[in-house]
Amino acid sequence: MTQFATIRDSIMRGAGKTIGRDAGNRPARAAGRAATQGAASRITLPRGSLERLLTAATIAALFCAWFLLTRLELVNPLFLPPPAAVWQAFITTSTEGYQGSLLYQHVLASVERVLAGWLLACVVGIPLGFLMGTSTRIKAVFDPIIEFYRPLPPLGLYTLIVLWLGIGEESKITLLFLAALPPITISATEAVKSIDRRYITAVQSLGADRRQLLRHVIVPACLPGICTGMRISLGFTYSVLVAAEIVAATRGIGWMVWDAAKFLLSDVVIMGLIVLGLTGLALDLVLRRLERALTPWRFI
Amino acid sequence: MMRHIQATCRAAWSSIAARLMPVLLAFVLLPAGPAAAASPASIRVGYVDLVNAQIIAMALHLTEKAVGVPVTWIKFGSGGDLNRAVAAGQIDFGGVGNPPAAIGITRGLPYEGIFVLDELGPVESLVARPDIASLKALKGKTIATPFGSTSHYELIAALAGAGLNPADAKILDMDPPDIFAAWIRKDIDAAYVWQPVLGKMQASGGKILMDSGTMAKRGYPTWDVGVVMKDFAAKYPATVVAYLKAECQAIDYWHHEPKKAAALISKSLNLDLTETEREMQGTYMIPCHEQLTANYLGTPGHGGKFAIALVATAKFLQSQKRLPEVKDDAVYEGFIDPSFLQKAVTP
Numbered sequence: 001m002t003q004f005a006t007i008r009d010s011i012m013r014g015a016g017k018t019i020g021r022d023a024g025n026r027p028a029r030a031a032g033r034a035a036t037q038g039a040a041s042r043i044t045l046p047r048g049s050l051e052r053l054l055t056a057a058t059i060a061a062l063f064c065a066w067f068l069l070t071r072l073e074l075v076n077p078l079f080l081p082p083p084a085a086v087w088q089a090f091i092t093t094s095t096e097g098y099q100g101s102l103l104y105q106h107v108l109a110s111v112e113r114v115l116a117g118w119l120l121a122c123v124v125g126i127p128l129g130f131l132m133g134t135s136t137r138i139k140a141v142f143d144p145i146i147e148f149y150r151p152l153p154p155l156g157l158y159t160l161i162v163l164w165l166g167i168g169e170e171s172k173i174t175l176l177f178l179a180a181l182p183p184i185t186i187s188a189t190e191a192v193k194s195i196d197r198r199y200i201t202a203v204q205s206l207g208a209d210r211r212q213l214l215r216h217v218i219v220p221a222c223l224p225g226i227c228t229g230m231r232i233s234l235g236f237t238y239s240v241l242v243a244a245e246i247v248a249a250t251r252g253i254g255w256m257v258w259d260a261a262k263f264l265l266s267d268v269v270i271m272g273l274i275v276l277g278l279t280g281l282a283l284d285l286v287l288r289r290l291e292r293a294l295t296p297w298r299f300i
Numbered sequence: 301m302m303r304h305i306q307a308t309c310r311a312a313w314s315s316i317a318a319r320l321m322p323v324l325l326a327f328v329l330l331p332a333g334p335a336a337a338a339s340p341a342s343i344r345v346g347y348v349d350l351v352n353a354q355i356i357a358m359a360l361h362l363t364e365k366a367v368g369v370p371v372t373w374i375k376f377g378s379g380g381d382l383n384r385a386v387a388a389g390q391i392d393f394g395g396v397g398n399p400p401a402a403i404g405i406t407r408g409l410p411y412e413g414i415f416v417l418d419e420l421g422p423v424e425s426l427v428a429r430p431d432i433a434s435l436k437a438l439k440g441k442t443i444a445t446p447f448g449s450t451s452h453y454e455l456i457a458a459l460a461g462a463g464l465n466p467a468d469a470k471i472l473d474m475d476p477p478d479i480f481a482a483w484i485r486k487d488i489d490a491a492y493v494w495q496p497v498l499g500k501m502q503a504s505g506g507k508i509l510m511d512s513g514t515m516a517k518r519g520y521p522t523w524d525v526g527v528v529m530k531d532f533a534a535k536y537p538a539t540v541v542a543y544l545k546a547e548c549q550a551i552d553y554w555h556h557e558p559k560k561a562a563a564l565i566s567k568s569l570n571l572d573l574t575e576t577e578r579e580m581q582g583t584y585m586i587p588c589h590e591q592l593t594a595n596y597l598g599t600p601g602h603g604g605k606f607a608i609a610l611v612a613t614a615k616f617l618q619s620q621k622r623l624p625e626v627k628d629d630a631v632y633e634g635f636i637d638p639s640f641l642q643k644a645v646t647p
Contacts, residue, residue, distance in 0.1 A: 078387060078408055099621065100467060162478060166487045248444065248472040248482070259473065262380040262448040263622055264387065264407040 081267040086274070089267040098268065099259065101251045107279055109251040110241055113169070114283070117176025118237045125181050125233070126226060129188020139189065150182040154243040167248035179240040180233045187229025191222035224298055227291040234287060238280045253279070339539050340532070342370040346382045346394035349375055349569055350524070351495065351579040352418040354395065356561055357550035359568045366546035367539050377475060379524075380448040386411055392532045393543060395524050397450035402613040405635045406623050410530045412637045413606070415544055416586045416596050417524035421513035423582030424451050424522065425498055426458060427506035428490035435462035435509055438469050441489035444482060447473035448622075450512070450522035453613065455492035456620055457520045458510045466620065495579040496571060513582075521609055528640075537640070544644035548588035555585065588645050597638040607633040 063083070069075050070082035077085070093103040101109075132139040149157065158175050165171040199217050208216070242254035249255035253276050260268035292299050345363070347354055357363050363371050374391060376382040379400030385391050386409050395417040396404065404411065432438060435458060445452045456466055474482065476497040482488045483501050490509070491501065502508070512522050526547065533540050554561045558580070566576040591597050598604030610632040617623040 076408070159478075163481050163485075166485050167472065167474070167478075167482050168487070247478055248474050248487075250470065250472065259447060261384070262473075263403055264383060264409075265624065 078264065078266055081270065085267040086271045089265075089271040090275075093256075093268065093271065098256050099250070103275070106251055106253045106256050107275065110245070110253040110276075111279065111283070113172055113244065113252065114176055114234070114237050114241060117173045118180045118234050120173070120177045121180030121184055121233060121237070122230060124177075125184035126188050129185040129226075129229075130192055130222075132185065133189040133192025142185075146182050146185060149178065154179060154240045155246075158243055158247065162247055171247075172244045172249070175244045176237050176240055180237040183236055184226075184229045184233040187232065188222070188226050191225025191229070192218070194225070195221045220295075223295045227287075227295055231284065231287050231291065234283060235280070238283065241276070338536075339367070339369055340392070340536055342372060343367060343393065343539065343543070344372045344374060344391045346374045346376055346385055346391040348378060348382065348395065348524075350418065351423070351565055351569065351571070351576060351583055352524070353550040353554040353561075353585050354417060354526075354547065355565045355568050356553050357546050359564045360550070360553075362546040362549050363543060366542040366549075368542070369539075378446050378449050380446075383409060386527070386529070389529070391529070393526065393528050395526050397453075397524050398522055398609060398613045399450055399453040399617060400448060401525055401527070401635070402610050402617060402632070403448065403623060405610065405632055406614055406625065406627055411527040411635075412530055412533065413525040413597070413635050414528050414533075414540065414637055414640045415526040415547060415588070416591045416606075417526045419516075419521070419523045419584040419586060420450060420494075421516070421582045421584055422508075422511040423498075423579050424454065424492065424494040425511040426455060426490060426492045426509045427498060427501045428509050430505055430507045432489060432507070432509070435459065436464070438462075438490060438509075439464060440469065442470045442472060442487070443490045443492070444472045444474040444479045444488045445492040446475055446479075450524075451492040451494060453616070454510070454512050454515045454520060454522060457518075457616065458492070458515060461518065495582065496575055499575060499578065511582075519612075521605075523606075523609075525606070525636075533637075533640070540640045541643045544588070544641055548641075548644060551585045551587055554580075555587065588641060592638055592642060592645065597636055597641065599642060600637075600639045603633050603636060604638075607636050610635065 066080070067083055070077065070080055081089075090103070092098075093106075095102075097103070098106065128142060132142055154175060157178065158171070161171045161174050161178075165174060195218060199221065200213065203213055203217055241252075242258060245252040245254035246258055253272055257269050257272035257276065260266075260272065343363075347358070349355075358373055374385070376385065376394075379396035380403075382391070382394050382396055383400050383404045386394060386404065394411070397420075401413065426435075428438065428441075432441065438459065443455065445455050455471070459466065459469065472488065474491075476493050479488070479491045479493050480497045480500055483491065483506070484504065491497075492510075493501070516522065526544075528540055528543075562573060562577045562580060565571070565580070566573045569576070571579075586596060592599055594602070594604045596604050597606055607629075611626075611629050614623060614626045614632065618626045
């Protein structure tokens with residue numbers, strides 16, 4: 001029993017050949033650490049703080065530009081309303097609502113749709129990717145389907161989905177599901193394909209059965225690739241949100257942006273886009289935490 | 301490798317800069333612009349594919365002949381979309397219904413209304429499943445309409461007339477083709493929409509509960525108004541007058557040659573001939589001299605009913621939380637400028 005665990009640990013430590021996409025990163029990081037230790041006297045800033053400063057400065061600069069452009073009335077407020085108007089739109093939508101729903105209800109409706117489509121894609125895509133990674137025949141069956149529809153513009157696809165499934169939640173979640181599926185399936189396939197054969201032969205020679213092989217070698221070796229795929233996939237799903245809410249929605253942050261644009265309410269549009277962006281960031285942050293919890297050995 | 305890419309990028313940038321430099325210099329060195337020319341190099345007209353006389357002006361090239369420069373016709377799905385193009389400064393002339401016009405004026409779009417494109421009668425109607433007997437019975441039902449359009453406006457007003465709030469029914473925003481698909485799938489119970497989707501819904505069992513002609517009599521008229529960008533009108537007033545002459549010619553053609561007009565429109569819009577004739581009957585074209593009366597645009601200094609209707613539309617949209625504010629009446633009155641049309645009708 002313990003031998004398998006040892007091999008699993010060696011996978012997690014990244015001993016021998018490293019696994020997955022992170023492969024190139026690891027030696028570099030180790031080298032970086034060594035260099036920091038070796039030349040402690042030359043260090044000026046803690047690692048990453050300059051980058052953080054640059055990020056903060058960029059955000060501040062964009063905000064200042066926005067403030068000045070509108071304050072000096074250099075642009076038509078119809079195109080770019082002042083920050084105060086956008087803030088006011090945020091307050092009004094949060095307290096009085098936009099077309100019958102409060103802001104948090106719009107956000108919740110959208111997040112529910114995104115998560116439903118994405119989770120469905122995870123449930124279908126990860127096993128499918130596993131199968132496609134282990135069998136070239138299964139891959140030959142599903143690959144053309146996924147590769148064909150993957151580059152189709154979501155709106156084009158959506159008109160057909162609405163015809164087939166109607167205007168309810170089914171069609172919206174289906175569109176999000178279809179957007180989420182390819183990245184997750186492809187990364188699961190690649191993760192399985194790139195497992196070091198030596199680990200498998202090693203545990204097999206020690207007498208591991210299929211279950212043990214799966215638990216101690218395949219799953220831990222694939223997790224990093226799959227986690228990355230899940231994150232990328234959520235990003236894709238999120239970017240299709242507005243398209244999914246254009247037809248016959250009455251609630252949702254994407255719909256709110258679309259509807260407000262029809263009535264030239266640019267303050268609501270910009271507020272909605274900021275909320276949309278922040279919600280997307282928050283979702284990604286949660287996933288990053290999850291990634292850390294599931295594959296802690298990548299973050300040592 | 302990296303250095304190679306950087307070098308390539310740098311080369312690309314310097315070549316772009318080299319090409320852009322003369323252009324940038326030209327902007328800096330030239331005076332603020334040439335003096336106002338008599339006519340523009342070409343004009344861009346935005347239109348929504350409704351059955352009206354403008355299609356005749358387009359098909360017979362009346363506009364090109366009148367203005368004497370090339371004309372680009374740009375099609376839009378609805379007045380709301382056209383408003384967005386106006387905001388982006390992508391068209392010179394256009395046409396919008398009174399709700400999009402009220403929205404555009406309130407939000408400060410730089411255009412003005414110069415003529416009546418058409419007045420909407422039964423061409424836009426509220427159609428419902430046969431088991432829905434009255435407007436009141438729409439309570440709790442699913443109704444579709446293109447938001448921000450004349451139909452949307454009439455729907456809310458019709459429901460209000462029957463004592464219903466928009467929240468009493470499930471009102472969905474859909475474009476006409478989507479409405480028809482949803483109707484066939486029985487996803488919706490009713491729709492306020494225009495032809496040809498309206499006719500298709502009737503053909504598959506829909507019953508008319510209300511039409512825009514009746515709504516007009518109840519004090520909710522809907523019409524499309526021809527607009528021109530303010531800057532364009534100030535710079536090329538003669539072109540605006542010439543453009544209107546072509547529109548008036550087309551309206552006369554509609555009245556004097558109804559058969560030929562129907563054939564032309566049916567061919568241009570790819571519509572069935574009987575369908576076209578039915579739509580023509582549901583749309584009213586107002587002869588230009590009549591547009592200059594108190595019932596429509598009025599004359600310079602003596603505003604007509606259009607300005608009043610625009611104020612009413614804006615107030616209605618505000619009461620439905622579709623507009624954050626309503627401007628002073630003078631802003632809506634100022635939108636209508638009958639002076640160009642007056643010049644176009646006087647020989």
